[in-house]
Amino acid sequence: MVYSEIVLFIKTNSMIKKPLILGIESSCDETAASLVTENEHGIPTVLSSIVSSQVDIHKEFGGVVPELAARSHIEKIDIITKKAIDESGVALKNIDAVAATAGPGLIVCLSIGLSFGKAIASSLEKPFIAVNHLEGHALSPKLNSKLNYPYLLLLISGGHTQFLNVQGLGKYKRLGTTIDDALGEAFDKTAKMIGIEFPGGPQIEIYAKKGDPNKYELPKPILYRGGCNLSFAGLKTAVLRIAKQIKTDQEKYDLAASFQKTVEQILYKKSKVAIKEFKNINENNNNTLVVAGGVAANKKIRESLKKLCIEENFIAIFPPMNLCGDNAAMIGMVGLEKYKINQFSKLDHPAKPRWPLDEEAKFLKGAGVKL
Ligand code: KG4
Ligand code: ZN
Secondary structure (H helix, E strand, O other): OOHHHHHHHHHHHHHHOOOOEEEEEOOOOEEEEEEEEEOOOOOEEEEEEEEEEOHHHHHHHOOOOHHHHHHHHHHHHHHHHHHHHHHHOOOHHHOOEEEEEEEOOOHHHHHHHHHHHHHHHHHHOOOEEEEEHHHHHHHHHHHOOOOOOOEEEEEEOOOOEEEEEEEEOOEEEEEEEEOOOOHHHHHHHHHHHHOOOOOOHHHHHHHHHOOOOOOOOOOOOOOOOOOOOEOOHHHHHHHHHHHOOOOOHHHHHHHHHHHHHHHHHHHHHHHHHHHHHHHHHOOOOOOEEEEEOHHHHOHHHHHHHHHHHHHHOOEEEOOOHHHOOOOOHHHHHHHHHHHHOOOOEOOOOOOOOOOOOOOOOOOOOOOOOOO
16 A cells, blocks of 8 residues: 555544544535544544535625525535545545534525435435534534533524524523524624625624724613523614714724624623523532524624633633534534434425524514513
């Protein structure tokens, strides 16, 4: 054997003892595939993670167009998966299971990755595992940190904003939720009002660096009531009112900075309330706050929640920067956890556009919500 064959032989054989999972993600506008396994200490290890974003396709429409997103998933999913397998250095036949996102998300998009994952699992005669996208975000810090249950989770993504008591794999108790917009949505809409191209959320952070965070006084809805439930609709309306009047770039920077600072203050206060509730429920000393989802990439938000955790004697844990947004490594990792307890899915598992982590939590959205 030549040297490269020996390396591959050792790599492949040392992996046989450990589960090797192919993860697939297509719930919105990212097509992603990843190979995940675990090391000798049982820590999840990402062998490859390929994410193909559709930003250029949706830019001219100012938001995600479901049909175009689905078409792009169809065009790319096999190429992306092949790339993930090639980069991982393992052979497809050595995969132990295929995990694919089954919800929540856009049904036309979910269906692509889900069918593709089922087809690979079926052709390899390996188990198929349907994964909740939100559970992927919820457990994503396991990809770089040791995490013990239970922990308090602040999930801040484009479609969801929630505080959850994470008791174990598949065991979630919602403590609070947004009663209107998700935080990522508020970032994206603010960006649009300021005139930043889609997807504007991450750009707000860049604009904010050049602005005065104290220039505009913005509302913090339900800050002192509703427990750790949150609301961003009133903040968005206030941003719109100001955005209509501003003209200069500096004013735009100031508005972005003021918006971001207001969000920091809301999250700081509401996380404090959630920590108190979490402490009341859990009497052990598992004092961990996990912040996950696309908005967890925001550095100012990270800093302010780290500060809160120091004050509250909590440990703040965030996913690696590149795994805050949508990716398939987090899906493969949930697949790995489920594989270890033989939690497999049937091949007729449906795509679920709505799939809350806490299925028993009350629906709290819309006008007239009682808190
Ligand atoms: O988790 P994610 O990739 O997709 C969903 O599951 O929704 O989150 C995407 C959201 C978008 O709304 C995006 O604007 C926001 O995360 N986002 C950010 C930042 N990076 C991404 N928001 C604020 N600051 C950032 N740096
Ligand atoms: Zn997501």
